[in-house]
Amino acid sequence: MKGTILRGSLSGGLEVRLDIGENIEEIKVGTFCVVEGRTHDFFSMVVDEDIEAANPRAFYENLSDNPLLNEIIRGTGIIDKVKIQPMIAINREESRIQPVKSIPSYLSVVREAQEEDVFKIFGRPDRTHFYVGTPLDMDHIPVCIDLKRFIERSNGIFGKSGTGKTFYTRLMLCGMIKSGLCNILVFDMHSEYGWEGEDEDETRKKAKGLKQLFGSKVAIFTLDPESSRNRGVHPDFVVEIPYRSIEAEDIAMVWEELNLNPTALEVIYVLQKHLGQDWLHTFLNMDAFAIKDFADNTGSHEGALQALQRKLFKLQRLPFIKENPADDAVERIMQYLDSGMNVVLEFGHQRSMLAYMLVANILTRRIHELYVKRSEKALGGTRENNIPLVIVIEEAHKFLSPDMSRQTIFGMIAREMRKYNVTLLVVDQRPSGIDPEVHSQLGTKIVALLTEEKDIESVLSGVNNARMLRNVLASLDTKQQAIILGHAVPMPVVIRTRTYDETFYRDITRDDGGNRSRPTSAMGHSAGSSSLPGADQQEEEPSGKEFEDLMKELYGK
Amino acid sequence: MAIGEVIESTTAEFTAEARRYDRIPAYGSFVKVRDGNILVYGIVSGAYTGSMDGLSKAKAFFKSLDELKLEQPQIFELLRTEFSCVVVGYEEGGRYHPYYPPTHLGLHLPVEEADDLEVLTISQHLSYLDKTLNSPSGSGEELTAAVIRTAARLQPDPRTYIIKAGRELLRMMNYDTQRLKSVFERVDAV
Numbered sequence: 252m253k254g255t256i257l258r259g260s261l262s263g264g265l266e267v268r269l270d271i272g273e274n275i276e277e278i279k280v281g282t283f284c285v286v287e288g289r290t291h292d293f294f295s296m297v298v299d300e301d302i303e304a305a306n307p308r309a310f311y312e313n314l315s316d317n318p319l320l321n322e323i324i325r326g327t328g329i330i331d332k333v334k335i336q337p338m339i340a341i342n343r344e345e346s347r348i349q350p351v352k353s354i355p356s357y358l359s360v361v362r363e364a365q366e367e368d369v370f371k372i373f374g375r376p377d378r379t380h381f382y383v384g385t386p387l388d389m390d391h392i393p394v395c396i397d398l399k400r401f402i403e404r405s406n407g408i409f410g411k412s413g414t415g416k417t418f419y420t421r422l423m424l425c426g427m428i429k430s431g432l433c434n435i436l437v438f439d440m441h442s443e444y445g446w447e448g449e450d451e452d453e454t455r456k457k458a459k460g461l462k463q464l465f466g467s468k469v470a471i472f473t474l475d476p477e478s479s480r481n482r483g484v485h486p487d488f489v490v491e492i493p494y495r496s497i498e499a500e501d502i503a504m505v506w507e508e509l510n511l512n513p514t515a516l517e518v519i520y521v522l523q524k525h526l527g528q529d530w531l532h533t534f535l536n537m538d539a540f541a542i543k544d545f546a547d548n549t550g551s552h553e554g555a556l557q558a559l560q561r562k563l564f565k566l567q568r569l570p571f572i573k574e575n576p577a578d579d580a581v582e583r584i585m586q587y588l589d590s591g592m593n594v595v596l597e598f599g600h601q602r603s604m605l606a607y608m609l610v611a612n613i614l615t616r617r618i619h620e621l622y623v624k625r626s627e628k629a630l631g632g633t634r635e636n637n638i639p640l641v642i643v644i645e646e647a648h649k650f651l652s653p654d655m656s657r658q659t660i661f662g663m664i665a666r667e668m669r670k671y672n673v674t675l676l677v678v679d680q681r682p683s684g685i686d687p688e689v690h691s692q693l694g695t696k697i698v699a700l701l702t703e704e705k706d707i708e709s710v711l712s713g714v715n716n717a718r719m720l721r722n723v724l725a726s727l728d729t730k731q732q733a734i735i736l737g738h739a740v741p742m743p744v745v746i747r748t749r750t751y752d753e754t755f756y757r758d759i760t761r762d763d764g765g766n767r768s769r770p771t772s773a774m775g776h777s778a779g780s781s782s783l784p785g786a787d788q789q790e791e792e793p794s795g796k797e798f799e800d801l802m803k804e805l806y807g808k
Numbered sequence: 809m810a811i812g813e814v815i816e817s818t819t820a821e822f823t824a825e826a827r828r829y830d831r832i833p834a835y836g837s838f839v840k841v842r843d844g845n846i847l848v849y850g851i852v853s854g855a856y857t858g859s860m861d862g863l864s865k866a867k868a869f870f871k872s873l874d875e876l877k878l879e880q881p882q883i884f885e886l887l888r889t890e891f892s893c894v895v896v897g898y899e900e901g902g903r904y905h906p907y908y909p910p911t912h913l914g915l916h917l918p919v920e921e922a923d924d925l926e927v928l929t930i931s932q933h934l935s936y937l938d939k940t941l942n943s944p945s946g947s948g949e950e951l952t953a954a955v956i957r958t959a960a961r962l963q964p965d966p967r968t969y970i971i972k973a974g975r976e977l978l979r980m981m982n983y984d985t986q987r988l989k990s991v992f993e994r995v996d997a998v
């Protein structure tokens with residue numbers, strides 16, 4: 252792509268006139284490009300394209316029968332135009348990343364980004380800069396996510412069904428585990444992260460799970476040991492949930508799944524208040540007389556109690572809820588996390604929303620409590636394990652809907668950011684179902700194709716230049732393309748995501764502490780790695796307070 | 809060899825009388841006139857043949873040309889031809905300048921045809937198109953098409969040259985594609 256700045260504004264983006272001979276058909280929306288202004292480079296994204304006539308009458312002239320005339324007019328009388336949105340600027344002299352506060356001057360040259368540009372902005376791959384993919388049409392240049400920043404906030408992975416959310420999640424989990432910057436707890440609804448998952452790709456068929464890649468760094472917990480064993484998994488621990496750990500709040504969260512009405516919810520809180528920690532078990536074991544008795548004593552409605560009991564019987568059918576479990580799952584999870592391991596909890600056949608939400612909520616609530624205590628102790632001077640925890644949940648809109656997010660632990664975690672060292676990685680195909688307030692708290696979003704208007708709107712809410720990114724989002728490929736925006740990248744960028752295959756397995760399990768491998772398409776593996784710095788080296792990376800301020804300026808908050 | 813002599817001159821144009829009434833440079837071709845130490849270049853923009861005195865008209869005989877030459881040879885002696893040229897630039901001290909010379913041409917200077925090399929040099933400066941397009945002698949589009957044909961034939965890559973000239977013209981025409989079309993309908997696709 253080559254062209255010059257034709258016109259534009261700070262608020263509305265820039266229009267680029269393509270040089271004669273450039274083929275607009277080959278320039279995709281989302282392309283990462285650079286405007287070389289007089290003193291600044293403006294790093295930009297192609298957001299729209301159109302055709303303009305210097306003299307509009309030209310459009311109506313019939314030129315199709317005269318190839319010569321046609322060629323004369325293309326590029327002069329009628330020009331191909333690309334609309335770009337500058338995202339950040341670098342003063343060439345100071346070589347410092349700044350928010351865009353001016354526009355490049357008329358006739359500034361526009362070109363495609365090159366490797367050094369990409370490195371300047373996103374950093375070079377190393378231990379904490381995880382190579383997630385390549386810019387559009389630049390298959391040999393790695394784009395990195397700054398993992399340190401990534402884990403500072405809760406994050407989201409969104410996209411329609413089948414766009415690769417599970418694969419992006421795998422990639423990010425691999426990156427985080429490899430970096431050792433945090434521990435991970437995955438509530439793995441479809442049992443696809445721990446051991447092995449499906450791959451629709453005809454030749455690969457299977458996708459390796461975290462345990463296969465990281466061995467002893469990953470523990471597989473299961474709610475359904477039989478299913479795990481049938482899949483050839485040897486779970487490290489079988490999770491059982493005691494009745495007494497189920498609180499009114501947990502039931503309230505799954506009201507939809509249990510078909511509870513608002514009155515029933517009120518009754519639940521009454522039950523808990525009067526019966527204490529064992530309320531659920533006690534209540535489920537009440538006979539008609541006991542219920543009447545309870546109703547009389549507490550002034551509740553007997554009919555409502557009976558109806559509620561019938562509905563809560565559904566819980567008894569969940570095999571992992573036990574009266575007296577052999578072991579405490581939360582303690583075990585903490586034990587593994589504290590020894591530096593990562594935990595994947597498989598649900599096996601227990602993949603109903605009821606089971607998933609109940610378990611995720613109960614475990615997370617208690618784990619979070621422990622982290623809060625630790626943080627407070629740490630403030631008090633006691634040194635404790637302070638490695639941040641990232642909790643992965645799917646179908647996040649169920650947990651974080653506007654109704655729910657204020658009351659649930661997940662809404663709380665998303666809101667309090669990393670105050671207590673716990674953050675979320677939410678995976679969802681229907682981001683519009685998530686509370687807008689939670690959206691605005693998400694640090695980094697990896698967004699694959701979305702087609703519903705309201706979904707697009709919700710992921711872009713609170714993002715600078717959102718209007719411009721709409722087109723980009725709606726025109727992503729159905730697979731392996733995503734836009735990354737937010738806290739962990741200095742500017743939004745469209746990438747072709749790294750392929751989760753043998754090459755990736757090799758890279759991520761290599762012992763060099765980093766993900767140094769170059770994208771493979773162009774030059775194969777080792778080529779170029781000599782030009783890359785080793786792990787931990789972070790030159791050219793704006794750091795410290797200055798960078799913090801910049802990011803604040805770029806993204807607000 | 810001179811093919812004509814300047815008989816009228818302005819800054820933008822000059823008129824020459826042809827040495828022979830039936831031998832004149834082609835419409836849209838390049839000519840040159842030496843005037844002291846400068847060499848002025850022009851493009852032939854029109855021609856006229858009529859009676860010597862310029863007042864009376866030649867008379868029709870309704871015979872074939874061959875018969876006429878045998879029977880009435882003297883009538884050809886009474887004919888004269890003039891051709892007009894637009895000034896496009898000049899050469900001085902080995903350098904070509906694509907604009908009017910400081911002074912207009914003197915009269916009675918001999919007019920010669922420009923050679924191919926000269927045409928190649930001049931035609932690199934597309935500003936000549938502006939002079940032909942706005943030629944005072946009438947159809948600018950016709951003349952521009954003719955000179956593009958002349959110049960293109962000599963180029964190593966005529967098609968590229970025509971396209972380049974076309975783009976320049978379109979700008980000069982304020983992106984009036986209709987007008988551009990009327991020029992290029994007269995340029996044969998190469």
Ligand SMILES: Nc1ncnc2c1ncn2[C@@H]1O[C@H](COP(=O)(O)OP(=O)(O)OP(=O)(O)O)[C@@H](O)[C@H]1O
Pocket residue numbers: 410411412413414415416417418419449450451452680730731748749750751752
């Ligand atoms: N990074 C990648 N590497 C390799 N294959 C990928 C990648 N991204 C997507 N795919 C392909 O796309 C298919 C669908 O991806 P995936 O299962 O992750 O979609 P999803 O968004 O999680 O869908 P669902 O909403 O149904 O869970 C995969 O089976 C795989 O073939």
Ligand SMILES: [Mg+2]
Pocket residue numbers: 416417
């Ligand atoms: Mg999935």
